[in-house]
Amino acid sequence: MVVEAKVIPFLQWLAGATLDWFLVVAALTAIVLTLVWLAGALRHGPAIATSTVGRALVAGLVDLVAISPKRVVALSWLAIKESFRRRVIVVVGVFIVLLLFAGWFLDPGSMYPARLYISFVLTSTTYLMILLSLFLSALSLPADIRNRTLHTVTTKPVRPSEIVLGRILGFSVVGTILLAAMAAVSCVFVERGLAHTHALVEEDLSPVAAPDGMASRAKKGRTDKQNNHFHEVYIDSKGNPRLATNRGHTHAISIDKNGEKTAYNIGRERGMLTAKVPIYGSLRFKDRNGKDAERGINPGDEWTYRSHIQGGTMSAAIWTFEGITPEQFPEGLPLEMTIEVFRTYKGDTSDPDNIPGVMGGLSLHNPHTGVRGKEYSFTAKEFTTDSHFMPRKQEPAEQDSTFSEDDDLFSSKEKDDGALDLFEDLVHDGKVEIWLKCLPNSQLFGAAEADMYIRAEDASFRANFVKGYLGIWLQMVLVVAIGVMFSTFLSGPVAVLATAGTLLTALPMVSKFMVELAQGPKYGGGPFESLIRLLTQTNMVSKLEPGLRTTVAKEADKVVQGGLSLISSVLPNFGNYGFSDYVAYGFNISGDALLVASTRGFAFVLPLFIAGYFFLKTREVAR
Numbered sequence: 001m002v003v004e005a006k007v008i009p010f011l012q013w014l015a016g017a018t019l020d021w022f023l024v025v026a027a028l029t030a031i032v033l034t035l036v037w038l039a040g041a042l043r044h045g046p047a048i049a050t051s052t053v054g055r056a057l058v059a060g061l062v063d064l065v066a067i068s069p070k071r072v073v074a075l076s077w078l079a080i081k082e083s084f085r086r087r088v089i090v091v092v093g094v095f096i097v098l099l100l101f102a103g104w105f106l107d108p109g110s111m112y113p114a115r116l117y118i119s120f121v122l123t124s125t126t127y128l129m130i131l132l133s134l135f136l137s138a139l140s141l142p143a144d145i146r147n148r149t150l151h152t153v154t155t156k157p158v159r160p161s162e163i164v165l166g167r168i169l170g171f172s173v174v175g176t177i178l179l180a181a182m183a184a185v186s187c188v189f190v191e192r193g194l195a196h197t198h199a200l201v202e203e204d205l206s207p208v209a210a211p212d213g214m215a216s217r218a219k220k221g222r223t224d225k226q227n228n229h230f231h232e233v234y235i236d237s238k239g240n241p242r243l244a245t246n247r248g249h250t251h252a253i254s255i256d257k258n259g260e261k262t263a264y265n266i267g268r269e270r271g272m273l274t275a276k277v278p279i280y281g282s283l284r285f286k287d288r289n290g291k292d293a294e295r296g297i298n299p300g301d302e303w304t305y306r307s308h309i310q311g312g313t314m315s316a317a318i319w320t321f322e323g324i325t326p327e328q329f330p331e332g333l334p335l336e337m338t339i340e341v342f343r344t345y346k347g348d349t350s351d352p353d354n355i356p357g358v359m360g361g362l363s364l365h366n367p368h369t370g371v372r373g374k375e376y377s378f379t380a381k382e383f384t385t386d387s388h389f390m391p392r393k394q395e396p397a398e399q400d401s402t403f404s405e406d407d408d409l410f411s412s413k414e415k416d417d418g419a420l421d422l423f424e425d426l427v428h429d430g431k432v433e434i435w436l437k438c439l440p441n442s443q444l445f446g447a448a449e450a451d452m453y454i455r456a457e458d459a460s461f462r463a464n465f466v467k468g469y470l471g472i473w474l475q476m477v478l479v480v481a482i483g484v485m486f487s488t489f490l491s492g493p494v495a496v497l498a499t500a501g502t503l504l505t506a507l508p509m510v511s512k513f514m515v516e517l518a519q520g521p522k523y524g525g526g527p528f529e530s531l532i533r534l535l536t537q538t539n540m541v542s543k544l545e546p547g548l549r550t551t552v553a554k555e556a557d558k559v560v561q562g563g564l565s566l567i568s569s570v571l572p573n574f575g576n577y578g579f580s581d582y583v584a585y586g587f588n589i590s591g592d593a594l595l596v597a598s599t600r601g602f603a604f605v606l607p608l609f610i611a612g613y614f615f616l617k618t619r620e621v622a623r
Contacts, residue, residue: 021603028570028607033057060614063161071162072169079170083136088174091132092181098124099189108194109228111247114272115584117193121186122468122580128182129175129476130503137171137483138499142492164612167484168477168605175476183469187462194272198223198251200233200264208234223266248272248385274586275464276336278453281321281434290314299342299444306340306448311358312441319434319452320367326423332391333422334455335362335434340446341382359439363397364390368428372397373420377439387455390434394420459588467589471579474601478572479503481605485612505567508575514568526557572604 033053040049102120110116205221217237222230231251232244241253241264249272256263287293288310296307296317309315324333341358357379365372373394380386396419426432434452438445482502486495504510524530524540532544532553544550577597582589 063159072166075166076170079167083174117190118584125182126472133476133479137480138487138495139492141487160616161613171480172477196226198266273461275459275461275588277456277588280453281319283449284318286316288313288315306446308444308446311438311443317436317447323430324427324432335388336455337452338385341380342444344442358443361437363435364426365433366426367431367433371425392422468579468583471577474577481608485608488612489615506572506574511573528553528556
């Protein structure tokens with residue numbers, strides 16, 4: 001799975017989103033008022049209906065403006081005490097039991113153990129909190145009305161708006177307390193579950209033969225096996241040890257010499273729990289002849305997320321990065337990429353474990369002067385993140401037959417002697433280009449814009465873990481607001497079903513499907529047109545015969561698509577609030593992402609609160 005951590009800047013997003021939000025809220029308000037006025041006009045006449053709707057609006061505005069914070073806090077405290085009387089703390093106990101049993105089944109020796117552990121704790125927390133919030137918010141108010149405990153409250157000088165707001169705030173506080181406890185337990189569970197070290201003794205090492213066949217002081221070997229993996233060890237001729245990366249992490253290693261005895265001390269894992277801060281660039285392509293292209297070639301792969309470049313040609317994928325400064329990268333550029341290897345042949349397949357790798361090339365280019373550094377070759381890693389480091393001092397490119405003086409890739413400003421400095425020769429106004437090429441003939445690399453990034457200094461994993469729980473908190477608040485809104489005019493079981501149905505449509509897959517239907521499917525038409533094709537056994541790409549039937553079906557589909565568009569705009573998409581993949585895949589959650597999600601959540605909670613107030617106001621409670 002690819003996690004794209006690029007986020008639209010908050011102010012840029014807010015500028016367009018605010019107008020859309022006001023338009024949607026205004027349209028819904030107008031529709032509701034129109035329906036209420038029509039119902040009143042049919043029963044009592046237009047004049048009375050207009051007067052009634054006007055008085056209700058004025059009274060509602062007064063009620064909402066005159067909310068007493070003191071009374072809201074008191075009602076919130078009542079909701080909190082009611083929740084703990086219902087033993088919601090049991091949810092934390094259930095969560096701890098789940099973690100205890102998960103310790104038996106989660107394998108720390110899997111290929112991506114950190115991803116496995118983090119995904120488990122965040123997913124289980126999300127489902128538990130959604131279920132708790134669903135039943136707590138949807139059943140509370142109907143139960144109080146049925147048991148007449150709310151009648152005592154309504155006889156006091158309490159406004160319906162304060163009752164609804166107090167419930168939302170009170171249940172949100174309860175969820176926040178439980179989430180904080182779960183986050184603390186989860187963090188300890190993940191860190192302790194992944195903690196391990198390795199052992200290394202002198203007998204595990206063997207001398208490394210020197211190129212001339214003479215003896216060498218360098219040694220190599222491997223650690224013992226822990227969590228179903230080991231690490232290759234290399235000690236150079238000066239006695240400096242180095243542990244190779246495996247399963248996405250490595251360990252610090254030191255050597256203690258006490259007389260003739262040598263002790264190798266290997267510390268805790270490093271690089272397993274990360275919060276990468278990626279810098280993304282814009283992607284463009286060169287075709288087989290070295291000319292600019294919007295996309296690469298398609299070798300027949302059905303997944304069009306990536307475009308491909310062909311090996312043995314002038315085809316290349318080019319990322320342009322901005323904001324690159326020597327203060328941020330004094331030693332060079334750390335790169336990470338996840339590219340797809342599309343093989344047209346595998347070579348010698350007699351040994352499946354030793355199928356030859358596909359070679360690629362990476363080089364830095366100055367986007368202004370055309371100066372380019374030497375192309376460094378590498379063997380592409382499939383199905384995993386490949387890390388590279390482009391040092392600050394670069395060897396100049398060698399002129400070869402791939403580029404000619406007539407081609408725009410060639411520049412007479414290339415230095416033929418001496419090293420190139422990254423920031424003096426290759427970076428221009430903070431911009432630098434990174435070129436990716438596939439070297440073997442007839443083999444291909446697939447690349448998308450988010451597949452390569454420059455890795456800036458990592459953020460704190462624990463802080464990022466807390467941000468992941470903030471995403472769960474936003475989902476919990478939304479569920480509480482939806483449940484309280486439905487509970488103001490529905491009975492308990494019906495409110496639970498209505499809230500659950502709303503949450504079902506808010507799932508990312510369902511919400512995406514509704515948006516695609518609202519935008520109009522590319523093939524087959526809308527539901528009515530598709531029904532005609534199904535009954536007449538017409539394929540999806542053929543045009544229907546013109547006539548009244550086709551015209552009516554297409555117009556009906558437009559009405560359905562308009563309704564689906566409105567529903568998809570009104571209902572929240574929980575995929576906009578979940579940051580579990582960011583944390584599990586080791587990417588830092590930016591402040592812009594949190595601000596966008598928080599603003600979007602508030603934009604849903606506010607109209608839900610107002611709707612709940614009007615529903616409760618029209619309900620006969622203790623009157």
